[in-house]
Amino acid sequence: MVTLIDTASAAARRHPEKQKRPDSPVGRKPEWIRVKAPVSEGYKETRQIVKSKGLVTVCEEAACPNIGECWEKKHATMMILGDTCTRACAFCNVKTGLPGALDAEEPDKVGRATAEMGLNHVVITSVDRDDLADGGADHFAKVIEAIRHHAPGTTIEILTPDFLRKPSAALDRVIDAGPDVFNHNLETVPRLYLSIRPGARYYHSLRLLERVKERAPRQFTKSGLMVGLGETREEVMQVMDDMRSAGIDFLTIGQYLQPTRKHAPVDRFVPPEEFATYESIARAKGFLMVSASPLTRSSYHADADFAQLKAARAARG
Known part of the structure; x- marks a missing residue:
């Protein structure tokens, strides 16, 4: 049985640049990665707040499997700068194309929505x-x-984003605004960048996170990897070492899920026990916080994880 998230016509509208690619089968997910459709009242309330404020969320745009659980708890990852991306990463379900003008009122909308939802921790x-x-x-x-x-x-x-080919002052402006956690995902191992993340550069992304630590040493830094794209265990461990060399505090590792037939295919579904092994190895390498499971995503359980992150730093002194 094959289950598609988007119809062919909808996928073509969202990802016109991918339509000449050959189809890849979207296989049946294993039991450990299936989730229930969102139906709770909490989910509906969060959705109403998001829609009434005219906000965009990555939860919806990226077809996150955890949307039901997170929105039930009023945890929504807000996506700014519009809903259209200028890149065409092979793994991503966010719409691509020529973006529109920035919404000058968006910062205020996000600030007010954060207050209305009563969030202790927000992800942007x-x-x-x-x-x-x-x-x-x-x-x-x-x-x-x-x-x-x-x-x-x-x-x-x-x-x-990685602010690739932008003035160094651009990144510094964001760092100096003082977020509590600065996350930028490396996404995959260097060998797969050309096919999976062709618009980015692995060592530029790594350097970005290192720069955050140089300019604001007390700011937490975070990065994430997808597995199941064809990487080897040795390559994942090398990325862990690269991250630690850049001073990254928090590592997330989750299973890649193929959004449509036109996206990169899943090489394999990594079993839960392998994620547990990755977590043990990462903790041994010195990360303050590690979240590794099939359904882990960058902002999954972000509020609880932030509390643990602070506690881990305090324990190290």
Whole structure:
């Protein structure tokens, strides 16, 4: 049995650049990675707040499997800078194409929504905006500042683009806005970048996270990997070492899930016990916090994980 998330026509609208690619089968998921459809009242309430504020969430745009669980608890990862990405990564379900103009009122909308939802911890991510001179850095900073204004007790986690080929001042502007956690995902091992993340550069992304630590040593840094794309265990461990050399505090590892037939195929479904092994190895390498499971995503359980992250730093002194 094959289950598709998007119809062919919908996929073509969202990913026109992928339509000339050959189809890849989308196989049946193993039992350990299936989730129930969201139907709870908490989910509906969160959805209503998001829609009423005119906000975009990566939960919906990236077809996250955890949306039901997270939205039931009023945890939503807000996506800024529009809903259209200038890149075409082989794994991503976010719409690609030519983005529209920035919404100057978006920072205030996000700040007010954060306060209305009563969030203790909020995660802000975005599409890539290679069309903007600063990659959207100033907009990111304004969103952080608006959240600080409307919800001063809320801790802020950001998941940023790589600001590739942008002035160094762009990244510094975001760092100086003072997020509590600065996340940028490496996504996969260097060997697979050309096919999986062709618009990015592995060592640039690694250097970005290192720069955060140089400029703001007390800011937590975080990065994530997908597995099941054809990487080897040795390659994953080498990425862990690279991350530790860059001072990254928090590592997430989750199973890649293929959004449509036109996206990169799943090489294999990694079993839960293998994720447990990765977590043990990562902790031994010195990460303050590790989340590794088939359904782990960058912002999954982000509020609880942030509390553990702070506790782990305090315990190390």
